[in-house]
Amino acid sequence: MSxxxxxxxxxxxxxxxxLYIYKTIDKHKGYASQYLGxxxxxxxxxxxxxxxxxxxxxxxxxxxDGLVKRERQIKGEKGVDFQExxxxxxxxxxxKEYDLYKKQMKVELERCRGLLDKALEDHYxxxx
Amino acid sequence: MSxxxxxxxxxxxxxxxxLYIYKTIDKHKGYASQYLGxxxxxxxxxxxxxxxxxxxxxxxxxxxDGLVKRERQIKGEKGVDFQExxxxxxxxxxxKEYDLYKKQMKVELERCRGLLDKALEDHYxxxx
DNA sequence: CAATGAACACTATGTTCATTC
DNA sequence: GAATGAACATAGTGTTCATTG
Numbered sequence: 001m002s003x004x005x006x007x008x009x010x011x012x013x014x015x016x017x018x019l020y021i022y023k024t025i026d027k028h029k030g031y032a033s034q035y036l037g038x039x040x041x042x043x044x045x046x047x048x049x050x051x052x053x054x055x056x057x058x059x060x061x062x063x064x065d066g067l068v069k070r071e072r073q074i075k076g077e078k079g080v081d082f083q084e085x086x087x088x089x090x091x092x093x094x095x096k097e098y099d100l101y102k103k104q105m106k107v108e109l110e111r112c113r114g115l116l117d118k119a120l121e122d123h124y125x126x127x128x
Numbered sequence: 129m130s131x132x133x134x135x136x137x138x139x140x141x142x143x144x145x146x147l148y149i150y151k152t153i154d155k156h157k158g159y160a161s162q163y164l165g166x167x168x169x170x171x172x173x174x175x176x177x178x179x180x181x182x183x184x185x186x187x188x189x190x191x192x193d194g195l196v197k198r199e200r201q202i203k204g205e206k207g208v209d210f211q212e213x214x215x216x217x218x219x220x221x222x223x224k225e226y227d228l229y230k231k232q233m234k235v236e237l238e239r240c241r242g243l244l245d246k247a248l249e250d251h252y253x254x255x256x
Numbered sequence: 257c258a259a260t261g262a263a264c265a266c267t268a269t270g271t272t273c274a275t276t277c
Numbered sequence: 278g279a280a281t282g283a284a285c286a287t288a289g290t291g292t293t294c295a296t297t298g
Contacts, residue, residue: 013137046243082298113244210277
């Protein structure tokens with residue numbers, strides 16, 4: 001909620017990413033670096049390339065707030081390639097928060113789209 | 129152009145404001161505080177309230193780059209209420225730059241709208 | 257080397273203070 | 278008090294460095 005004091009210009013990247021990460025975790029367990037790769041692929045055509053740091057920040061925030069569980073695991077062919085990863089899944093509270101967050105973000109995303117639509121109309125006219 | 133290295137997330141407030149200010153100056157002379165008031169009124173329903181500082185920054189930037197002319201003037205009933213204001217108008221180069229900027233911003237605004245539309249669709253489905 | 261994480265640095269933007277008539 | 282402007286402060290985010298198996 002304090003996150004939505006952001007009654008200013010457009011929404012912050014962090015909030016945008018958080019929504020996607022919530023969704024992904026909710027669908028299936030996964031680890032940070034994987035999420036990042038997927039997001040980058042999805043947004044590539046929009047010229048948007050999120051950084052790894054920003055992804056971790058979201059994940060750490062969710063962890064701190066008790067909204068996700070962390071689970072260590074070894075990835076790779078057994079014995080050969082040790083690579084520890086951390087799998088995320090939503091806690092019960094996390095699921096509830098995701099629901100709420102999603103509702104709030106709908107309003108926020110639409111507000112922002114309104115702002116952009118207004119600008120497009122104001123400067124380039126009604127027909128696009 | 130360096131302004132559009134901003135191949136990241138959403139566009140910056142400064143660029144957004146600059147486009148509006150260009151447009152307003154182009155239409156009629158005016159002064160900063162007036163622009164600000166008008167913008168605030170227009171965006172109020174979107175929960176966006178630009179600050180005076182941000183407005184001045186745009187204006188100073190345009191001045192520094194030789195894109196607008198400044199003209200001092202006294203406002204108010206003569207003799208009674210002295211209030212110096214600064215009127216802005218586009219220089220010839222400013223007009224050209226405005227054209228160019230407007231073209232670039234169209235692309236940028238549409239890119240951003242695409243990002244928001246994608247998010248709205250990804251999270252809330254095709255029917256809205 | 258891939259993944260995680262922290263530290264540090266920078267830029268955009270907002271808040272406060274100063275000045276002038 | 279309205280308008281302009283500068284100075285200062287903070288937040289958001291990116292870049293770099295560190296660690297681990």
